[in-house]
Structure formats: structure tokens, C-alpha cells
Amino acid sequence: xxxxxxxxxxxxxxxxxxxxxxxxxxxxxxxxxxxxxxxxxxxxxxxxxxxxxxxxxxxxxxxxxxxxxxxxxxxxxxxxxxxxxxxxxxxxxxxxxxxxxxxxxxxxxxxxxxxxxxxxxxxxxxxxxxxxxxxxxxxxxxxxxxxxxxxxxxxxxxxxxxxxxxxxxxxxxxxxxxxxxxxxxxxxxxxxxxxxxxxxxxxxxxxxxxxxxxxxxxxxxxxxxxxxxxxxxxxxxxxxxxxxxxxxxxxxxxxxxxxxxxxxxxxxxxxxxxxxxxxxxxxxxxxxxxxxxxxxxxxxxxxxxxxxxxxxxxxx
Amino acid sequence: xxxxxxxxxxxxxxxxxxxxxxxxxxxxxxxxxxxxxxxxxxxxxxxxxxxxxxxxxxxxxxxxxxxxxxxxxxxxxxxxxxxxxxxxxxxxxxxxxxxxxxxxxxxxxxxxxxxxxxxxxxxxxxxxxxxxxxxxxxxxxxxxxxxxxxxxxxxxxxxxxxxxxxxxxxxxxxxxxxxxxxxxxxxxxxxxxxxxxxxxxxxxxxxxxxxxx
Ligand code: HEM
Numbered sequence: 001x002x003x004x005x006x007x008x009x010x011x012x013x014x015x016x017x018x019x020x021x022x023x024x025x026x027x028x029x030x031x032x033x034x035x036x037x038x039x040x041x042x043x044x045x046x047x048x049x050x051x052x053x054x055x056x057x058x059x060x061x062x063x064x065x066x067x068x069x070x071x072x073x074x075x076x077x078x079x080x081x082x083x084x085x086x087x088x089x090x091x092x093x094x095x096x097x098x099x100x101x102x103x104x105x106x107x108x109x110x111x112x113x114x115x116x117x118x119x120x121x122x123x124x125x126x127x128x129x130x131x132x133x134x135x136x137x138x139x140x141x142x143x144x145x146x147x148x149x150x151x152x153x154x155x156x157x158x159x160x161x162x163x164x165x166x167x168x169x170x171x172x173x174x175x176x177x178x179x180x181x182x183x184x185x186x187x188x189x190x191x192x193x194x195x196x197x198x199x200x201x202x203x204x205x206x207x208x209x210x211x212x213x214x215x216x217x218x219x220x221x222x223x224x225x226x227x228x229x230x231x232x233x234x235x236x237x238x239x240x241x242x243x244x245x246x247x248x249x250x251x252x253x254x255x256x257x258x259x260x261x262x263x264x265x266x267x268x269x270x271x272x273x274x275x276x277x278x279x280x281x282x283x284x285x286x287x288x289x290x291x292x293x294x295x296x297x298x299x300x301x302x303x304x305x306x307x308x309x310x311x312x313x314x315x316x
Numbered sequence: 317x318x319x320x321x322x323x324x325x326x327x328x329x330x331x332x333x334x335x336x337x338x339x340x341x342x343x344x345x346x347x348x349x350x351x352x353x354x355x356x357x358x359x360x361x362x363x364x365x366x367x368x369x370x371x372x373x374x375x376x377x378x379x380x381x382x383x384x385x386x387x388x389x390x391x392x393x394x395x396x397x398x399x400x401x402x403x404x405x406x407x408x409x410x411x412x413x414x415x416x417x418x419x420x421x422x423x424x425x426x427x428x429x430x431x432x433x434x435x436x437x438x439x440x441x442x443x444x445x446x447x448x449x450x451x452x453x454x455x456x457x458x459x460x461x462x463x464x465x466x467x468x469x470x471x472x473x474x475x476x477x478x479x480x481x482x483x484x485x486x487x488x489x490x491x492x493x494x495x496x497x498x499x500x501x502x503x504x505x506x507x508x509x510x511x512x513x514x515x516x517x518x519x520x521x522x523x524x525x526x527x528x529x
Contacts, residue, residue: 078356086491186491276433285356289420
């Protein structure tokens with residue numbers, strides 16, 4: 001497999017997290033705009049990102065890209081996590097109720113050794129690496145995020161997948177006590193995502209457990225989440241409780257919700273428009289002008305061969 | 317004071333207060349932008365907020381007639397033109413944000429959007445329909461067109477509001493709570509008129525002796 005090695009990134013190029021620590025007020029996006037919210041017209045709500053504890057022994061990775069990272073505060077205050085509400089400002093406000101200890105991940109299905117692993121054991125499976133990746137949301141915005149994690153392959157090898165296993169399914173926690181969003185049927189809970197086995201084993205695919213050198217904030221999918229940088233962001237299942245090996249492609253949450261809009265692969269592809277918007281360009285958070293979206297989100301050299309001979313307009 | 321018969325001076329004061337009140341949503345965006353308080357994606361925030369307020373003002377404008385009938389405060393009608401013009405004002409700003417901040421005058425992408433993305437097609441149609449209403453919102457135009465023709469033209473606001481709700485419905489990814497709320501409110505506002513119209517018809521019929529009731 002051909003792996004490109006981007007130039008090593010000097011740590012000084014990443015904007016220090018402290019800069020983004022300053023408290024910020026956020027105007028509640030959705031409710032305020034409505035007539036119902038008109039009374040609260042000038043209401044401002046204070047919100048600040050939760051500070052996590054520092055992760056020790058994090059190594060640099062040749063897979064990191066050399067682009068300016070999106071500020072910590074933006075990464076942690078603007079993202080989709082429907083279990084905490086459908087608007088992108090909700091997760092930062094709602095996710096504090098999620099309890100991430102104790103946490104176990106059950107790995108099952110077509111495997112020789114099904115196992116249930118505690119988060120502490122998972123964290124010891126492989127050395128933690130910093131992976132600075134592009135993240136492209138299907139909605140047309142993007143970020144550069146310094147994740148901390150380890151290759152998903154290290155976790156999957158623990159259970160010795162059978163030869164019949166062709167796909168891997170990821171299941172997010174669905175807990176009405178701590179996740180207000182799952183009380184409404186916007187999606188078919190629990191949130192399911194899936195990868196082909198070769199995609200799951202690809203060295204770019206990671207289980208992220210941290211961000212900016214610290215433990216993953218709840219709103220970004222603590223205690224562990226999937227990151228597949230050449231696919232649209234929603235493929236990265238958050239707060240994972242179950243991983244299942246299967247011989248057929250799992251039905252994912254977004255495919256069930258709108259099959260004509262979301263495909264199983266969901267590779268970033270500027271040539272295939274979403275039915276309701278163009279995917280040719282994106283707004284990098286923090287930038288004014290839109291930039292061109294790159295095929296496979298710029299990871300073509302590493303992943304294009306996974307799809308050799310496939311019609312990506314058909315398998316979108 | 318007598319709320320049913322306010323003096324001319326009081327009406328002027330009410331109009332001035334309303335004029336300033338209607339600028340608050342814009343003020344909030346300007347202040348928010350200046351202080352960098354519009355979240356991680358300010359352009360999206362501004363576009364959405366202006367779209368929401370366009371729809372709010374359309375519904376508020378449509379609420380004047382039912383409110384007038386329910387309360388008997390007939391002078392409310394004198395505020396309606398300003399509210400309608402504010403709907404146009406926010407629509408124009410909403411369109412401008414889209415053309416400038418969102419697309420940065422990439423006319424090829426904009427043309428493609430208008431043709432290809434149903435929600436943009438709907439929003440654009442609603443805006444195009446609003447233009448003649450705004451252009452005829454002065455006394456001279458009312459006189460020129462004549463009351464009946466002017467009224468008929470301005471009934472286009474019903475279609476504009478309906479298309480506005482469709483625009484909203486089509487643009488949300490999955491959660492239709494907000495567009496549904498607007499659809500219900502609009503249904504109530506238009507339903508009120510339909511019921512009144514039906515009652516009016518019945519009353520007229522009843523005045524002809526010998527007609528079946
Ligand atoms: C009478 C005319 C219009 C009305 C009532 C209207 C209303 C709305 C509403 C309610 C929203 C959603 C706000 C939210 O998410 O909170 C919106 C968003 C939007 N509208 Fe309009 N709109 C109109 C015309 C237009 C026009 C002419 C365009 C562009 C050609 C346009 C483009 C957009 C865009 C790009 C969004 C944001 C979509 C997104 O962020 O995903 N609208 N509009």
C-alpha cells in the first residue's frame with residue numbers, strides 16, 4: 001500500500017489551545033429565530049467548552065496534514081451529534097450529562113473471540129498518536145482537527161475476525177437519561193454506521209479518544225469515536241458501545257432516514273452532489289471564501305485504490 | 317387612553333416604536349458579528365437568522381387582519397404596510413447574504429443552485445414574487461392601480477408565505493420541527509380568513525329570501 005508521508009508538522013504550527021479558552025457567549029441558534037423565541041430576542045447564553053485532562057505519551061504521526069488546525073472552541077462548540085439535539089450548537093450545551101466511566105465496548109458478530117473491553121483496557125491497546133486530519137461535513141463545511149487516537153485495526157485484531165466477515169458496524173450509545181435527542185424519532189436510534197472491512201483496517205482509520213492533546217470532550221463523542229478522514233463526517237460514529245462484524249453491509253442510520261440522499265460509502269466526492277446541495281466546494285470554519293472540495297477529502301493517494309474499478313457515482 | 321380610538325400623535329409614536337423594534341433582529345446580528353459572538357460559522361448563522369426573520373415578518377404581516385377582527389383594534393391595519401416592507405427588507409438582506417457572504421458572487425454556482433436545489437428555487441421564487449408587492453407599497457401606487465387591483469396583487473403574500481414555509485421545509489436535513497411549527501401557524505392565519513370568507517358568503521346568501529340555506 002502506498003502511504004504518502006506529509007512533511008512533519010512542527011508543534012508550533014498548531015494554535016495553542018489556551019488561546020481558545022477564553023469564555024465565549026453563544027446565541028442560541030434555532031429557538032431564538034422563531035416567533036416563539038422573539039421574546040428572548042437579545043438573550044445570550046453563556047457556554048464554554050469543558051476542559052479535559054491531558055493525555056500522556058502522545059506521539060506524532062506521519063499521517064498528519066500540514067494545515068492550520070481549527071480553533072479548539074470551534075471544534076467543540078459547533079458539530080452534529082443528534083443524540084444531543086439537531087442543531088450544531090446543542091451538543092456543547094447538552095453533552096455534560098453523558099457519563100463516560102465506566103464504559104465498555106462489546107465486539108461481536110463474525111469473530112473468533114467476541115469480547116467486551118473496558119475503556120481503560122482499550123486505551124492501553126496501542127500507543128496514542130496525534131492525527132491532524134481534515135474533517136468534511138456533508139453539509140458543506142470543514143475543519144482541521146488534531147485528533148488523538150490509535151488505528152482502529154489494533155482494536156479489531158483483538159477479536160480475530162472470521163474469513164466471512166466483510167463489514168464492520170458501529171453502534172453509538174442511546175441513553176434517554178443523558179441524551180435528550182433520542183427521545184424524539186428524528187433518526188432510528190441507536191445510531192449505526194458501517195465500513196467495509198478493508199476500510200476499517202486502513203491505517204488512516206482511527207479510534208479517536210482525544211482532541212488537542214486532551215481527553216475527548218463529551219460533545220465530540222467521548223470516550224471513543226470513529227474517525228474516517230476521507231468520508232463525510234457523519235460516518236464517524238461517536239460514543240461507541242458496540243462493534244459488530246457482518247457478512248453484509250449494515251443499514252446505517254442516515255441510509256434508513258433518507259436512502260436517496262445518503263449512501264453506504266459516503267466518500268467525500270466533489271463530483272457527486274447531494275440531491276439538495278452541491279458538494280463541489282466547502283467553507284473551512286474560520287475562512288471567509290469557500291474552497292474547492294478535494295476528492296476523498298485530499299486522501300486519494302492513500303485510499304483511492306480501495307475503490308478501484310467502482311462507479312463512485314453509483315456507490316455514493 | 318382609548319385603545320380603540322388612538323390619536324394621530326399616538327399612532328405616530330406607535331409606528332416609530334414598531335419601526336425601531338423591527339430593527340432589533342438586524343442590530344443583534346451586527347453587534348454579534350462585531351463581537352465575534354455568532355458561533356463557529358457566522359455566515360451560516362447570519363443567513364439563517366435573516367431567513368427566519370423574513371418568514372417571521374411575513375407571518376406577523378398576515379396576523380394583522382385576524383388580530384384586528386379579534387380585538388376590534390382597527391388602527392392595527394395602519395401598521396401593516398411597514399411590517400410587509402420589513403418582510404421584504406429582511407428577504408433582500410437574506411438574499412444579499414446568500415449572494416455575497418455565502419456564494420461570494422460565484423454566478424455559475426448561484427445559477428446552478430437556483431435551478432438544481434429545490435429549496436433555493438422555492439426561496440428565489442418567493443423573493444421574486446415579493447418584489448412587485450414592495451414596489452407597489454405606497455399611496456401613489458395604490459391610487460394608480462385602484463383598490464381592487466392593488467388588493468388582488470397583494471394577495472400574492474399568501475402564496476409567498478406558503479412558498480417560504482416550503483423553502484424552509486426542504487432545506488432542513490431531517491428535523492422538521494421548526495418548519496412544521498411555521499406551517500401550523502400559517503395554516504391558522506390562512507384558516508381564519510377562509511372561515512370568515514365562508515361565513516360572509518352564508519350571510520350574503522341568507523339575505524336573499526327563498527335561497528336554500
Ligand atoms: C420570501 C423569501 C424567503 C423566505 C421566507 C426564506 C426563509 C428562510 C428560512 C426560514 C430559512 C431557515 C432559517 C433557519 O434554518 O433557521 C432560510 C434559510 C436559507 N435560505 Fe431562505 N428564504 C427566502 C428566500 C431565499 C432566497 C431568495 C434565497 C437564495 C437565493 C434563500 C437561501 C437560503 C439559504 C442558503 C438558507 C440557509 C440554508 C442552510 O444554511 O442550510 N432564501 N430561508
